[in-house]
Amino acid sequence: TADMCFAKTGAYPVRPHMVVFNSRDTHGALSFVASGHVIFFDARTRAPLDCIRMQAGAGGARQAHAVWPTNDDQYMLVANQNGKLFERIATNYATNTFIYEPTASLNLATCTTPNGFPCQDPVLRPDNAPICPFTASPGVPAFVTLRGGGMLLVNPYTTPISIVAEYD
Numbered sequence: 001t002a003d004m005c006f007a008k009t010g011a012y013p014v015r016p017h018m019v020v021f022n023s024r025d026t027h028g029a030l031s032f033v034a035s036g037h038v039i040f041f042d043a044r045t046r047a048p049l050d051c052i053r054m055q056a057g058a059g060g061a062r063q064a065h066a067v068w069p070t071n072d073d074q075y076m077l078v079a080n081q082n083g084k085l086f087e088r089i090a091t092n093y094a095t096n097t098f099i100y101e102p103t104a105s106l107n108l109a110t111c112t113t114p115n116g117f118p119c120q121d122p123v124l125r126p127d128n129a130p131i132c133p134f135t136a137s138p139g140v141p142a143f144v145t146l147r148g149g150g151m152l153l154v155n156p157y158t159t160p161i162s163i164v165a166e167y168d
Helices: 001-011
Strands: 018-019 028-034 037-042 048-053 066-069 076-082 086-093 097-100 130-135 141-145 151-155 161-166
Touching: 001 037, 018 066, 028 066, 037 076, 048 097, 048 130, 066 130, 076 097, 076 130
Parallel strands: none
Antiparallel strands: 018 028, 028 037, 037 048, 066 076, 076 086, 086 097, 130 141, 141 151, 151 161
C-alpha cells in the first residue's frame, strides 16, 4: 500500500487516522492525518485499490484528518484539517474508480458565509480547520465540525462545495 501511494503521489502515507466504509460495505477508505493521503480498499479482500493525496492549503499544510462517504456513494468527503480545506473525491465503487476533484474544494480560511461573514473570524469561528464531516441522510446538507468551535452545513454536490448554514 505504501509503495502504491509513493508511485502515485511521490510521498508515503503517514499516520493512518480514520477508516470508514461506503453504504454497502464493499469498500473502505482510510485517511492519513500526517501526509494527506486517502486510500481506498476492497473491503472483502482488503486489497488497496487507489491512493489519492489532498492538496496543500493554508500555509502549505495538508492533512486528511477524516473522511466520510455521502449516503448515495457518489462522493467521499475529506476534512483537510491543517490545510483548512473541505475536499471531495468522486467515487464509483462498481468500477473501482476514484477521482479527486480539487475544483470542488471549499477553502474554509478565505470563504464567505451565506450571511456575508468571513468563514474564519477571530470572534465567530477563530480556527476553521475542518475536523469531522458527517452526512445524516441522503442528499444535503453535510455537517462539518470546526477545530476552533462551530460548524458549517455544506452542499457537497456543488462545485465548489457551498455553505448552506453556519454556526459559531
